[in-house]
Every structure is written in structure tokens, then in C-alpha cells.
Amino acid sequence: MAKPKACRECHYLTTENMCPNCNSTNLSTSYTGIVVILPGRTPNEDPRNTSYVADRLNISKPGKYALKVR
Numbered sequence: 001m002a003k004p005k006a007c008r009e010c011h012y013l014t015t016e017n018m019c020p021n022c023n024s025t026n027l028s029t030s031y032t033g034i035v036v037i038l039p040g041r042t043p044n045e046d047p048r049n050t051s052y053v054a055d056r057l058n059i060s061k062p063g064k065y066a067l068k069v070r
């Protein structure tokens with residue numbers, strides 16, 4: 001499996017050439033740390049309401065994210 005790329009805009013990790021989260025093509029292969037935001041009890045729940053990490057990183061959708069993107 002290819003190493004996923006991290007979006008420089010929202011830090012979302014993807015193996016595509018475009019970020020499925022914010023549609024940015026500004027992707028980086030150089031990043032450190034991975035954080036996984038799990039879905040809430042309801043599908044449209046904002047993870048920032050229940051997760052300290054999601055709140056600090058300002059992540060509004062569950063998924064895999066890079067902690068630091070260079």
C-alpha cells in the first residue's frame with residue numbers, strides 16, 4: 001500500500017491526488033504523527049464537541065489526519 005499524503009490545508013490523509021475532505025490538491029508526503037478521529041454517535045455530529053484532539057486541531061469530520069504537515 002502506498003504511503004498516504006497529507007493535505008496541507010486540512011491535514012486529512014489520503015492516497016488520492018486530491019483531498020476528499022476539502023478538494024485541495026496541495027498535498028504533502030512529508031508529515032509527522034497520525035491522529036484518527038472516530039465518528040460520533042450520530043453521523044453528523046461535530047467531533048469538536050466531544051473530542052479534545054479534534055477541537056485543538058479544528059477537525060470537523062471523522063477520519064485520519066496528520067499531526068504536523070511540512
Ligand SMILES: [Zn+2]
Nearest residue numbers: 007010019022
Ligand atoms: Zn484537505
